[in-house]
Amino acid sequence: MTPNGIFVALFAVVGLAVGSFLNVVIWRVPRGESIVLPPSHCTSCGYRLRTVDNLPIASFLALRGRCHSCGSKISVRYPLVELSTGALFGLVAALFGRTFVAPQLALFSASLVCLALIDIETRKLPRKIIYPSALVTFLLIVAYCIEMGSFHYLVSSIEGFGIDIGIFGLIFLLRPSSIGFGDVRLAGFIGLNLGVLGLNPTINFLYGAFGFGSIFGIGYILLVSRSVKSSIPFGPFMALSALTSMVIGNSFRIF
Ligand SMILES: [Zn+2]
Structure with missing residues (x-):
């Protein structure tokens, strides 16, 4: 892989993880909850997610979109937010390379993903x-x-x-x-x-x-x-x- 390819892949992986965090933000900020505590849990049964339940995309696929504990359905929005944030981060890295605008526009993309979804859900x-x-x-x-x-x-x-x-x-x-x-x-x-x-x-x-x-x-x-x-x-x-x-x-x- 070329240094640029590695850079793009690295950004995309960071984007997946950021997307996972955005899911927490999208759910909790409009509800006035803290984005740090409590740790990620199932919104149906309160089951506290282990690291292995909380990996972007992979956990959703492995668990077939259901909670590990109560089996209730996990919204497809979760992997979609992770995937689109990962794709946007990769795109930003590919377009702007190793410049200061890359982190700035990655933050910009992440903010827009969560603001758009919160607006659709809550009009805020x-x-x-x-x-x-x-x-x-x-x-x-x-x-x-x-x-x-x-x-x-x-x-x-x-x-x-x-x-x-x-x-x-x-x-x-x-x-x-x-x-x-x-x-x-x-x-x-x-x-x-x-x-x-x-x-x-x-x-x-x-x-x-x-x-x-x-x-x-x-x-x-x-x-x-x-x-x-x-x-x-x-x-x-x-x-x-x-x-x-x-x-x-x-x-x-x-x-
Ligand atoms: Zn559950």
């Missing part, structure tokens, strides 16, 4: 997740700038933050019923991250979020709810667009 985008992630992102960028002796990345990150939170903030002010303030906050977090990659990903994210949201929203109204008053959470479309823009946002310009 917890500040408890966005603020600490934004703070670590900011510190990573500052540390890199100090090491480089140039504040270019910090400036473009702050620009990205300003553009995305500005547009979402404006929409929130003009039509408060269309999005929530949590979406405005998330837009700022996304801009902070994508800004490092430049202006194009920052702006393409906006097109993508409203594009994905509108297509899904129209389809949902026509096929499922048949009412224009139905509301769908917007966070997942923002996350989808942000990840798409992270990968291909620099390869084209719409504006």
Whole structure:
């Protein structure tokens, strides 16, 4: 294996483990529970998971998706979150190599995976997740700038933050019923991250979020709810667009 191949594989394995942790975050943060204590347990019978029950993907397959103790079904979401986080980490490593943006964008991807799922389940985008992630992102960028002796990345990150939170903030002010303030906050977090990659990903994210949201929203109204008053959470479309823009946002310009 080439050094780059090893790096990508290593990142993907870390991603699987991070995905396993995200499952805990997705379940516990909206319920106001601690993400550290108690240790991982079956949510049906309270059985405390041993390490061997808690390995990403492998345990789910070995246990055939059931609790080792009570046999109740484990949601397929658990291995899917692990798998997608692992894939995203591998993708980030493959795209950005051994640069400072790799850990920053890996953290970004992980945050988006859990925020999107929490939004689908609870219609909330917890500040408890966005603020600490934004703070670590900011510190990573500052540390890199100090090491480089140039504040270019910090400036473009702050620009990205300003553009995305500005547009979402404006929409929130003009039509408060269309999005929530949590979406405005998330837009700022996304801009902070994508800004490092430049202006194009920052702006393409906006097109993508409203594009994905509108297509899904129209389809949902026509096929499922048949009412224009139905509301769908917007966070997942923002996350989808942000990840798409992270990968291909620099390869084209719409504006
Ligand atoms: Zn159980």
